[in-house]
Each structure stands twice: as structure tokens, then as C-alpha cells.
Amino acid sequence: MRALALALFLLAGPAFAISDPSEMLPDPKQEARAEQIGSQLRCLVCQNESIENSGADLARDLRKIVRQRVVAGDSDRQIVDWMVARYGNFVRLRPPFDATTALLWGSPLIALLAAGGIVMAGRQRRDEAAPRALDSAEQAKLRTLLEQ
């Protein structure tokens, strides 16, 4: 039993990109395009893998559809839109910039502005804290004090 488990473990191997030759398009150019499109699409079952990397059944079906549409002459945009119409923007591993993702895409800028604001506030306070130069009357007073 243990030997069988070990054998299965060794046979399994790491799950690299799916490269079942029967799935690939005969034209290497078309296949490269299909892989490029597929790598931007999320596998809905495993969620953090692209459909090109996933072993799930649904991912295989979606890979097949991407290839059918590449052969049919659809543009990259049309193929992604086809997927988005069914699974929403969630299917895109790289979310587009729109009203719901504005905060997400804007977060680096927001962080930068906030940090800039804090630095500016700190600097202003330091400027205020710096003592002003003595005027002539104070200088004269200081001199008499030091001479005593």
C-alpha cells in the first residue's frame, strides 16, 4: 500500500502548464496566440491558476473554446469578451480599469499621495519649530548678558 502511494506520488510529478499534444493547434502561431489568451483567463474552479495551467475539466473545455475561436479568426479582444460575457470580469486574471476597480488601480497613487502628505506635514512642522533669527535688540541684550 505504502509502495503504491509512493509510486503514485512519483508518477504524479509537478503540475506544469498543460501540454497535452492532442489539445494543441497544428499551427504553432495560432497555438502561441491561444496560449497567450488562455494565460490571461482565470480557471473558475481553481481560481488562482490560468486556464492554460489548470488541470480542471472546465479549464480544458475553455482552452478548447479559445482554440476554436482562434481558428475561426476571432481577435484576442473578441475571445476575452466572449468569456467575460459568461463569467464576468472575474475571469480575467488582470482586472480592467473601471468604476468597481478604480480604488484597486488607484491604490498606489493614493498611497503615494498619503505618504507625500505626511512628509509635507512633518516638514512644515519642522520649519515652524526652527527658531527665528534674533532681531537687533535681542542681539544687543544677548551681548550684554554674555559680557557680564
Add this chain to the structure above:
Amino acid sequence: MTRRRLLLLAPLGATVLAGGAFFAMLVRMTQGKFDPRGVPSMIIDKPVPPFDLPDESGAKLTNADLATGRPVLVNFFASWCEPCVEEAPVLMQMKQRGVPIYGIAYKDKPNATLGFLRGHGNPYARIAMDEPGRVAIDWGLYGVPESYLIDGQGIVRWRYVGPLTADVATTQVAGLMRKFA
């Protein structure tokens, strides 16, 4: 002084806000209103995606058959799907309460589907055989079981991912059946 107070209060305010939002998310998760892993359905309030599949007897079953003038439940299932076994008695109860249920067998051999129904009961008015699983993709399905409520005009009104529970059946589905009756 006011600036210093502001600088002190800003992070505190941000923390309270983030904590409040996080708490609201947790509450919604426990109530089943929010699923962080859920894929939102794109067909809510839209007509059923057109399909044309064979039913269990080899006759045609199309999207037009789902617009019956009263709400129906559509349930995607498969004989190889374990949560579907768990769901089977809930569907049978709903059938007894008069909910019309249409089944779509996802990526399943017709013989295996029929065997599953013999073993666990058949709650379905009719069953479409989506052996290639291609129609399911048009619905935005990403697992079985998934259930949809279709109103009398054939508009999708509700989607539920995972096995229906007795609680979901008596609260949500019953309410929707009344709402769209």
C-alpha cells in the same frame, strides 16, 4: 496641535473603518450573502441562454421550454457529483411541495444519469442531457450542482452555487416562487 491630532486620528479612523468593513464582510459570509470565492452570475435578469439539447427520452428540450408562464427551478447536476447526492432529498422535498424542477445533466453519460436518478429519486419534470458541457458554459456554470430560478417569461432571476439545503429551499426558493408567481 490640530495637525498633530489629525495625524494621530487619521490612522485610527482608517483602522476603525477597515475593521468595520471587515466585520461586515464576515457577518455577510456567515449569513451566506457573500462568498469571496463566488463568481457572480452574468445572466441574472436576462433571458435563459439559448440551448437545444436532447432530453432523457431523446426528444428536444430548448430554452423556450423553460418559459412556462410560472417560475421553474433549473438544477445542473451529474451522477459523478458528490454534493448532488447530498442535495437529492432536498430536491425531492421541493418537488413534493409543487416546485417544477428541470434538470440539466452536466458532462454525464445518459445511462449514468438515469442510474443516479433510480438510486436517489427523480425530482425533475424533464432532464436535458448536456454531455459535452457546452451549454453549461453559456450559463456561466463553474461547478455542479448549481441552481437557477427562471420566471414565467424565461428570465433568469436567481442563481445558487452548491447543493441546495432544506433551509435555502424553505426560505429563499419558496419566497422567490411566490414573488415571481
